[in-house]
Amino acid sequence: QWAMKQIETAKGYETSKPIMSDPPVTSEDVIAPPPTKKRKVEPQGGKHGPLGELYQLPSTSFASHLNSLHGQTLTKGITIQRPPEVQESRLLLPIVAEEQPIMEAILLNPIVIVCGETGSGKTTQVPQFLYEAGFGTPGSDNPGMIGVTQPRRVAAMSMASRVAHELSLTSSKVSYQIRYDGTVSPDTSIKFMTDGVLLRELATDFLLTKYSVIIIDEAHERSINTDILIGVLSRVLKLREDMWRNGKDGPKPLRLIIMSATLRVSDFAENRALFPSPPPIINVAARQHPVTVHFSRRTSSDYVNEAIRKVGKIHTRLPPGGILVFLTGQNEINGVCRRLEEMFGKKAHSNRNLKVAVVPKKTPTDTISHIALEQADVEAEEIELGFDAPEEIPGDDDGGDEFDVDDLESDGDGDRALNEELGLNAAETESFMHIVPLYSLLPSDKQMKVFETPPPNSRLVVVSTNVAETSLTIPGIRYVVDCGRAKERRYDVSSGIQSFQVTWVSKASAAQRAGRAGRTGPGHCYRLYSSALFEHHFDKFTQPEILRTPIEGIVLQMKSMHIDVVANFPFPTSPDRDMLRKAEKLLMTLGALGSPTAGAVGGEITVLGKSMALFPLHPRFSRMLVSGQQHGSLPYVIAMVAALAVGDPFIHEEGLATDDDGDNSSSSPEAVRARRQAYFQTKATHSSLGNSMSDVFKVLSVVGAYEYAGGGHKFCADHFVRLKMMEEIHKLRSQISNIIEAGFLGTSALFTPQLPPPSDLQLKSLRQLLTGAFIDQVAVRKDLVDQNTESGIQYSMAKGIPYRAIGIDEDVFLHPSSVLAGASPPQYVIYTEVVRTSRAWLKGLTMINPSWLSSLGKSLCSYSKPAPDSRGLLVVIPYFGPHRWELPPIKYTEGLPK
Ligand code: CDP
Numbered sequence: 001q002w003a004m005k006q007i008e009t010a011k012g013y014e015t016s017k018p019i020m021s022d023p024p025v026t027s028e029d030v031i032a033p034p035p036t037k038k039r040k041v042e043p044q045g046g047k048h049g050p051l052g053e054l055y056q057l058p059s060t061s062f063a064s065h066l067n068s069l070h071g072q073t074l075t076k077g078i079t080i081q082r083p084p085e086v087q088e089s090r091l092l093l094p095i096v097a098e099e100q101p102i103m104e105a106i107l108l109n110p111i112v113i114v115c116g117e118t119g120s121g122k123t124t125q126v127p128q129f130l131y132e133a134g135f136g137t138p139g140s141d142n143p144g145m146i147g148v149t150q151p152r153r154v155a156a157m158s159m160a161s162r163v164a165h166e167l168s169l170t171s172s173k174v175s176y177q178i179r180y181d182g183t184v185s186p187d188t189s190i191k192f193m194t195d196g197v198l199l200r201e202l203a204t205d206f207l208l209t210k211y212s213v214i215i216i217d218e219a220h221e222r223s224i225n226t227d228i229l230i231g232v233l234s235r236v237l238k239l240r241e242d243m244w245r246n247g248k249d250g251p252k253p254l255r256l257i258i259m260s261a262t263l264r265v266s267d268f269a270e271n272r273a274l275f276p277s278p279p280p281i282i283n284v285a286a287r288q289h290p291v292t293v294h295f296s297r298r299t300s301s302d303y304v305n306e307a308i309r310k311v312g313k314i315h316t317r318l319p320p321g322g323i324l325v326f327l328t329g330q331n332e333i334n335g336v337c338r339r340l341e342e343m344f345g346k347k348a349h350s351n352r353n354l355k356v357a358v359v360p361k362k363t364p365t366d367t368i369s370h371i372a373l374e375q376a377d378v379e380a381e382e383i384e385l386g387f388d389a390p391e392e393i394p395g396d397d398d399g400g401d402e403f404d405v406d407d408l409e410s411d412g413d414g415d416r417a418l419n420e421e422l423g424l425n426a427a428e429t430e431s432f433m434h435i436v437p438l439y440s441l442l443p444s445d446k447q448m449k450v451f452e453t454p455p456p457n458s459r460l461v462v463v464s465t466n467v468a469e470t471s472l473t474i475p476g477i478r479y480v481v482d483c484g485r486a487k488e489r490r491y492d493v494s495s496g497i498q499s500f501q502v503t504w505v506s507k508a509s510a511a512q513r514a515g516r517a518g519r520t521g522p523g524h525c526y527r528l529y530s531s532a533l534f535e536h537h538f539d540k541f542t543q544p545e546i547l548r549t550p551i552e553g554i555v556l557q558m559k560s561m562h563i564d565v566v567a568n569f570p571f572p573t574s575p576d577r578d579m580l581r582k583a584e585k586l587l588m589t590l591g592a593l594g595s596p597t598a599g600a601v602g603g604e605i606t607v608l609g610k611s612m613a614l615f616p617l618h619p620r621f622s623r624m625l626v627s628g629q630q631h632g633s634l635p636y637v638i639a640m641v642a643a644l645a646v647g648d649p650f651i652h653e654e655g656l657a658t659d660d661d662g663d664n665s666s667s668s669p670e671a672v673r674a675r676r677q678a679y680f681q682t683k684a685t686h687s688s689l690g691n692s693m694s695d696v697f698k699v700l701s702v703v704g705a706y707e708y709a710g711g712g713h714k715f716c717a718d719h720f721v722r723l724k725m726m727e728e729i730h731k732l733r734s735q736i737s738n739i740i741e742a743g744f745l746g747t748s749a750l751f752t753p754q755l756p757p758p759s760d761l762q763l764k765s766l767r768q769l770l771t772g773a774f775i776d777q778v779a780v781r782k783d784l785v786d787q788n789t790e791s792g793i794q795y796s797m798a799k800g801i802p803y804r805a806i807g808i809d810e811d812v813f814l815h816p817s818s819v820l821a822g823a824s825p826p827q828y829v830i831y832t833e834v835v836r837t838s839r840a841w842l843k844g845l846t847m848i849n850p851s852w853l854s855s856l857g858k859s860l861c862s863y864s865k866p867a868p869d870s871r872g873l874l875v876v877i878p879y880f881g882p883h884r885w886e887l888p889p890i891k892y893t894e895g896l897p898k
Pocket residue numbers: 093116117118119120121122123124125158159162451470471472473474475
């Protein structure tokens with residue numbers, strides 16, 4: 001049904017023409033003419049590649065096609081001038097020998113799966129094969145662009161520049177597009193993008209008319225966007241084919257190439273709902289050298305120090321070769337890099353005098369339950385349609401195992417112990433370490449450093465999150481140190497509670513990580529966990545993301561593509577029915593969906609919902625934006641939404657000693673102490689805004705202050721906010737403004753970085769907008785509400801004042817970092833997130849007037865008793881009255897116009 005709807009609405013096609021009445025078309029008709037080639041690749045060893053064995057085609061059509069392919073005259077080939085060193089290095093890539101079978105499979109089949117070991121050349125080479133065959137070139141048979149999706153921004157950007165370099169083309173010809181920026185131009189031939197970008201393009205151009213082929217890369221990662229894309233594209237392909245058969249004047253049928261590391265391809269290939277006839281799988285022979293895997297005898301919870309120790313040992317005892325260390329997050333990585341630099345960096349080496357740190361005493365543990373909850377790393381930015389990560393997780397009660405930054409401080413005894421253990425004196429170490437961090441929030445120029453040749457007389461050490469697991473292949477790695485953990489976003493279906501947790505990776509991931517050591521020669525992988533733990537606690541594969549993240553944004557996107565019965569969508573792995581139902585319910589509460597249609601929880605998308613779907617944000621945020629025009633509040637709503645979507649930019653106490661931006665702070669104990677002291681002063685300043693009514697306003701004030709100060713490192717250091725996040729907020733503000741300008745307001749220039757402080761009226765309307773967006777996330781102070789009941793329940797206040805929240809069956813508490821978490825917190829709040837450690841904490845609080853609830857959330861209110869002793873949500877309490885929003889005495893007011 002939705003497919004037909006798309007056909008009707010698709011631009012430029014005859015809709016009145018009967019679609020199914022044409023005579024049956026043979027496969028030859030559908031197959032685009034074979035491309036022409038300038039250059040011939042010799043099939044390796046004279047054999048014909050794995051094509052024949054791996055998929056069945058009617059042998060006559062296959063044969064006749066091959067004939068036509070070989071008999072083709074070379075007229076329209078694209079001439080490539082590759083730099084000589086590229087020419088040389090690419091011949092070493094296994095996939096280059098498979099060019100012919102791969103291209104044949106692509107030309108003969110609308111869908112092809114290319115499967116190959118990480119580093120075999122899939123991402124960099126397959127787009128080039130297509131380009132050389134004429135795809136993406138105006139005037140050829142397949143003039144539409146070659147689109148390549150990546151789950152990670154880092155990969156989209158670095159792969160575009162790599163392929164441009166290999167083809168000697170400009171960045172406007174081989175471009176990238178990520179949420180915030182891109183280099184796409186009218187003459188783009190190859191476009192790398194995040195999967196979220198392509199998903200949003202589908203909302204405006206369902207047939208993807210600008211493309212002739214789409215490559216879904218890293219499909220094994222099973223990111224939510226990739227999964228949805230594959231489901232949608234399996235239908236788009238059919239539409240494009242039907243259209244072409246009938247109209248002949250539209251674009252050629254679209255082709256789909258799914259690329260994956262050698263992991264669980266069956267989810268796609270054998271999914272009959274997705275692909276009724278199985279697509280061919282091309283396996284690229286791996287050129288993988290043997291990797292010896294070493295397990296630890298015991299599993300220490302202190303994997304950070306274990307990793308440092310292991311890297312030290314490898315560096316001082318083993319032959320040359322790069323070391324790749326897998327850790328879980330940014331702070332960890334920066335801490336480890338700094339310590340390695342102190343111990344083995346260039347300076348330490350030339351001093352011939354090793355300064356070493358710590359071996360803190362930690363209880364080893366072999367159980368998964370003790371894995372430290374580390375500070376969330378905002379890896380979440382990769383997932384473009386969800387909430388972003390909570391920045392801090394309170395570690396009050398069960399913080400015993402948390403990785404404490406103080407562990408990183410120098411400790412003389414520890415130094416000696418480690419030196420002795422390593423049998424180390426500096427003179428014995430021939431080379432120094434060239435240490436490079438790698439994680440998604442690292443500025444892109446720093447990310448590129450991993451591909452540069454390390455300086456002479458040095459050993460490359462890359463300390464990375466799982467970005468380096470399959471997305472990026474770093475040259476020259478011979479040793480892998482694997483902590484066995486990764487940070488994963490968890491989402492509780494029933495309570496909606498979201499948290500970031502360090503968990504064990506899967507066996508498949510561990511194998512991928514080990515494999516990184518065998519790219520250039522035989523290698524070694526040191527696993528910082530025991531083989532028993534690996535056997536018994538590691539899952540076989542990582543769970544697809546769709547099973548563990550909020551999916552409201554995705555459901556809205558799908559509804560906007562007229563996929564009305566979401567439950568019937570051909571998901572590679574179907575999400576939990578409960579979660580789908582919950583998402584549709586929330587969308588109905590927010591007014592994005594109408595009353596239910598047959599077979600679905602929610603109905604069709606409403607006009608409001610359609611506007612909401614235009615924003616690459618959680619529907620709650622888009623709801624605020626589309627209704628935020630009252631009292632000139634829109635610029636503030638935009639700033640607030642941007643801040644909420646990016647995440648809390650404040651550096652809280654735990655994060656103080658680690659520095660985000662790599663190079664501007666010192667970590668001596670004195671410096672840390674000074675920073676910490678200053679921080680508390682700042683914190684006091686913030687909370688002295690006693691009349692402030694919302695945590696969101698606190699962030700808003702910092703955004704305002706930051707813009708008046710003109711941004712920059714110093715401002716961020718002075719006020720303990722993260723520069724990278726402030727920059728993201730700034731970018732997102734201008735991006736959201738652009739969307740609103742283009743989509744709703746015509747051309748007026750909405751975005752001015754500097755905002756004057758909002759008026760009281762505006763602040764009130766902002767709170768009401770927040771209430772509307774989080775109308776299902778209201779919490780009521782239990783002691784005050786229950787006072788009015790006959791039972792007169794007494795509460796133990798030992799743990800703080802308990803709140804009751806809709807849909808959560810336990811007491812919840814205001815997070816101590818909140819501006820509202822004082823001695824007498826408000827009776828009613830709405831919250832933006834729940835974070836669980838030892839108990840459930842509410843964060844992102846806004847004090848609200850309960851009388852708003854009856855109009856903003858009618859359907860959610862129940863009237864148990866008449867006021868004034870009602871205990872329902874309609875208790876009428878005095879309005880909190882006008883208040884002044886004083887900005888912290890930071891630079892906000894300095895630049896204000898006189
Ligand atoms: O996609 P797949 O994992 O199969 O391999 P790839 O990403 O295409 O990488 C092929 C080769 O290109 C690897 O050896 C990478 O190290 C190299 N490469 C590079 O040297 N510089 C880049 N910026 C990207 C890739």
